[in-house]
Amino acid sequence: MDSQDNETTYHAGKYRTPDGAPADIVIFTITSTEKQGTKKSLPHRELQLLLIKRKQWPFAGQWALPGGFSRETETVHECARRELLEETGVADVHLEYFNVYSTPKRDPRGWIISHAFFALVNEKYLEKRRAADDAAEVRLFPVREALSMELAFDHRQIVQDALRRIREKMLTTTIAKQFLPGQFTIGELYQVIQTVCPDFEEPNFIRKITSTQSRKGLIEEVKDAAGQPLMSNKYSQRAAQLYCFTGLEPQLSIYS
Amino acid sequence: MDSQDNETTYHAGKYRTPDGAPADIVIFTITSTEKQGTKKSLPHRELQLLLIKRKQWPFAGQWALPGGFSRETETVHECARRELLEETGVADVHLEYFNVYSTPKRDPRGWIISHAFFALVNEKYLEKRRAADDAAEVRLFPVREALSMELAFDHRQIVQDALRRIREKMLTTTIAKQFLPGQFTIGELYQVIQTVCPDFEEPNFIRKITSTQSRKGLIEEVKDAAGQPLMSNKYSQRAAQLYCFTGLEPQLSIYS
DNA sequence: GCAATAGTGTCTCTTAGACATTATGTG
DNA sequence: CACATAATGTCTAAGAGACACTATTGC
Numbered sequence: 001m002d003s004q005d006n007e008t009t010y011h012a013g014k015y016r017t018p019d020g021a022p023a024d025i026v027i028f029t030i031t032s033t034e035k036q037g038t039k040k041s042l043p044h045r046e047l048q049l050l051l052i053k054r055k056q057w058p059f060a061g062q063w064a065l066p067g068g069f070s071r072e073t074e075t076v077h078e079c080a081r082r083e084l085l086e087e088t089g090v091a092d093v094h095l096e097y098f099n100v101y102s103t104p105k106r107d108p109r110g111w112i113i114s115h116a117f118f119a120l121v122n123e124k125y126l127e128k129r130r131a132a133d134d135a136a137e138v139r140l141f142p143v144r145e146a147l148s149m150e151l152a153f154d155h156r157q158i159v160q161d162a163l164r165r166i167r168e169k170m171l172t173t174t175i176a177k178q179f180l181p182g183q184f185t186i187g188e189l190y191q192v193i194q195t196v197c198p199d200f201e202e203p204n205f206i207r208k209i210t211s212t213q214s215r216k217g218l219i220e221e222v223k224d225a226a227g228q229p230l231m232s233n234k235y236s237q238r239a240a241q242l243y244c245f246t247g248l249e250p251q252l253s254i255y256s
Numbered sequence: 257m258d259s260q261d262n263e264t265t266y267h268a269g270k271y272r273t274p275d276g277a278p279a280d281i282v283i284f285t286i287t288s289t290e291k292q293g294t295k296k297s298l299p300h301r302e303l304q305l306l307l308i309k310r311k312q313w314p315f316a317g318q319w320a321l322p323g324g325f326s327r328e329t330e331t332v333h334e335c336a337r338r339e340l341l342e343e344t345g346v347a348d349v350h351l352e353y354f355n356v357y358s359t360p361k362r363d364p365r366g367w368i369i370s371h372a373f374f375a376l377v378n379e380k381y382l383e384k385r386r387a388a389d390d391a392a393e394v395r396l397f398p399v400r401e402a403l404s405m406e407l408a409f410d411h412r413q414i415v416q417d418a419l420r421r422i423r424e425k426m427l428t429t430t431i432a433k434q435f436l437p438g439q440f441t442i443g444e445l446y447q448v449i450q451t452v453c454p455d456f457e458e459p460n461f462i463r464k465i466t467s468t469q470s471r472k473g474l475i476e477e478v479k480d481a482a483g484q485p486l487m488s489n490k491y492s493q494r495a496a497q498l499y500c501f502t503g504l505e506p507q508l509s510i511y512s
Numbered sequence: 513g514c515a516a517t518a519g520t521g522t523c524t525c526t527t528a529g530a531c532a533t534t535a536t537g538t539g
Numbered sequence: 540c541a542c543a544t545a546a547t548g549t550c551t552a553a554g555a556g557a558c559a560c561t562a563t564t565g566c
Binding site for chain 1: 274275276277327330332333367369428430449458464471508509
């Protein structure tokens, strides 16, 4: 041990250093399209993700995740937030880090370690952007379609990992609220969960979520100023009770 | 868009690049020490983590997480695996990535983005190493004590985040097995969970884990060659049934 | 026979899960 | 009055949660 080591004897340049630390963002949204027919009905929902067509080498012309290099003056999280704002024009959305990708030679430009985030964006924020699309260089793709495409870099793997992660979080946290309006019907909530997790099925869903003691408090009925239950008949003839999330985040356990 | 961009016109050196991408590892273990007294009893267990005393600038003389810079020829995960082997001499342990730390100026040596892992090491693997300690430059600290110390860099924050993460995973996955022998008693399992999650309490633990249908299959009774239940009286006069994990990883949901 | 852990009996109230049924109101 | 969604009724079997109780055996 050389206790005389200090700032003046430290040589930072001894080793090879990375050529960049970008943030890449898997931006998810759920689109809803009205079903054909005159009767009121729930819309068709689909999980989509936003891709951009690369303009430069490498992978020019191929679809890729939005992202960009982080700077010395910001965290990678701030970088992702900045890129998200540039790509979608939205600031206040759920943005979460989930993994690092550092396989050697994953990027032909050099030693580039990518930090992957996912964002959950309500479709209402993306509507303005849609109109401003510059010749389809930015587009939403249904998740299944995106996974069947040949994406730039290792972005297919990143998308797959992100999808696995949000499927897990959809069932264990309240991220469903990111895809819903502040007030929603049980039917909408159920549909959003199923859109992300196709295997989810719960015949007595409404009872579990509203009257089971262990889950009580997760969502609550919305009432108007007079204390009367607020209803909506947007999707059905019979009006449905509106609910909102309470902010409670349940702790799960396999042992109890 | 300049479609003529290609490898020959790409200039990697235009921007400032990071000065390093290390992996830091929060190595957890649970020590068990025999209680005083002649009667057979469960040991006292304590969650500990391994720290090293820094020899060089910066933070020379202060305790820090083990770790080291990753190389261009390896992933950060491989780097962490390598460092773990160097520090503890063990290879086959649970090692998991959990976060990135990139706050500007977090490291006085420059722009250094750290990748944080946690490792769960059974104390039996650390026993050899303990003897080989070179003048207490490597030591186990009880988690509470480590969190009250002034650690190098932002390592206190990293430890806190790691602790929160393993507490969550202790209750939602079967990582408890990392701290247990292949065959264990219900009492041991219960104690390991409580050592990591002090708030965990489950009066009817044995019944839930062995006879509740929804949890059946998580662990199973160990039987000998003749099909007789294998028991252990290591901790008690009355022999206890030995169990092992089955490999099943339950999927939890707040909606069902 | 005490200490320390292992494990069972028993009781009440709640929940799970399955299915059938009723409610609503517009086209 | 058909349709699509919303919500309730009803039943059985299973589980939660509490607490008292028995079991084992080295010391």
